[in-house]
Amino acid sequence: MAILSIQNISKSYAGTDRKIQVLKACSLELDSGKIHAIVGPSGCGKSTLLMLCGGLIQPDDGQIVMGGKNLLELSPLHRASRVGFVFQRFHLIPYLNVEQNIMASCVARPVEDADARCEELMKRLGLDHRRGHIPARLSAGEQQRVALGRALMNRPSLLVADEPTGNLDEENTALLLDLMRDFTEQGGLVLMATHDSAVAGKADYKYVYQDGVFTR
Numbered sequence: 001m002a003i004l005s006i007q008n009i010s011k012s013y014a015g016t017d018r019k020i021q022v023l024k025a026c027s028l029e030l031d032s033g034k035i036h037a038i039v040g041p042s043g044c045g046k047s048t049l050l051m052l053c054g055g056l057i058q059p060d061d062g063q064i065v066m067g068g069k070n071l072l073e074l075s076p077l078h079r080a081s082r083v084g085f086v087f088q089r090f091h092l093i094p095y096l097n098v099e100q101n102i103m104a105s106c107v108a109r110p111v112e113d114a115d116a117r118c119e120e121l122m123k124r125l126g127l128d129h130r131r132g133h134i135p136a137r138l139s140a141g142e143q144q145r146v147a148l149g150r151a152l153m154n155r156p157s158l159l160v161a162d163e164p165t166g167n168l169d170e171e172n173t174a175l176l177l178d179l180m181r182d183f184t185e186q187g188g189l190v191l192m193a194t195h196d197s198a199v200a201g202k203a204d205y206k207y208v209y210q211d212g213v214f215t216r
């Protein structure tokens with residue numbers, strides 16, 4: 001059974017003179033335990049689809065069902081405990097250091113082994129020597145890795161990642177893909193947008209944009 005079901009989603013934004021129709025009755029069924037990659041030209045609507053799947057914006061029409069429940073009917077905290085989000089521009093909390101930023105997702109759902117989990121993530125992400133640094137003192141690639149740590153910290157069932165390798169070198173891209181693969185092997189679902197064809201090639205499924213919809 002698909003854990004994430006995108007059903008006839010349409011989404012437009014208000015433009016200066018007319019509305020910008022981004023998605024037009026787009027439907028996808030995404031299985032857990034897999035990495036799903038969304039590809040398409042800049043501005044086609046990848047981030048829009050991801051934000052819809054994370055429950056961060058509302059569709060004009062259609063619905064998104066996760067684990068049998070309408071995503072928008074979950075409380076924001078419940079949603080945040082099930083969905084980890086890596087934003088294209090990271091959105092780290094500027095006054096918290098690396099360790100505190102990763103720990104921040106425990107607000108949505110307490111993590112029993114929080115200290116050990118955070119340690120493990122920092123090590124795997126190559127961040128343990130930067131644990132005390134605030135985001136302004138980190139490189140873009142380091143910030144991106146902190147964002148992934150934060151998204152995975154409370155063991156969500158869905159990881160939504162917008163251009164998660166955009167600032168990473170080859171070595172760190174491989175490291176990130178390894179972490180994503182571990183996550184799916186434990187039953188998680190990864191939905192990511194990427195411009196990197198090598199990264200998309202590592203996904204189990206790829207969805208390409210055409211005329212308002214993404215199709216496999």
Ligand SMILES: Nc1ncnc2c1ncn2[C@@H]1O[C@H](COP(=O)(O)OP(=O)(O)OP(=O)(O)O)[C@@H](O)[C@H]1O
Nearest residue numbers: 013014020022040041042043044045046047048049
């Ligand atoms: N809040 C908004 N208000 C108005 N238009 C918006 C808004 N957000 C996005 N858009 C427009 O919707 C379209 C899709 O944007 P989106 O960010 O989803 O594309 P994308 O495929 O993720 O692009 P990129 O690859 O450059 O990140 C673009 O034309 C964009 O200008």
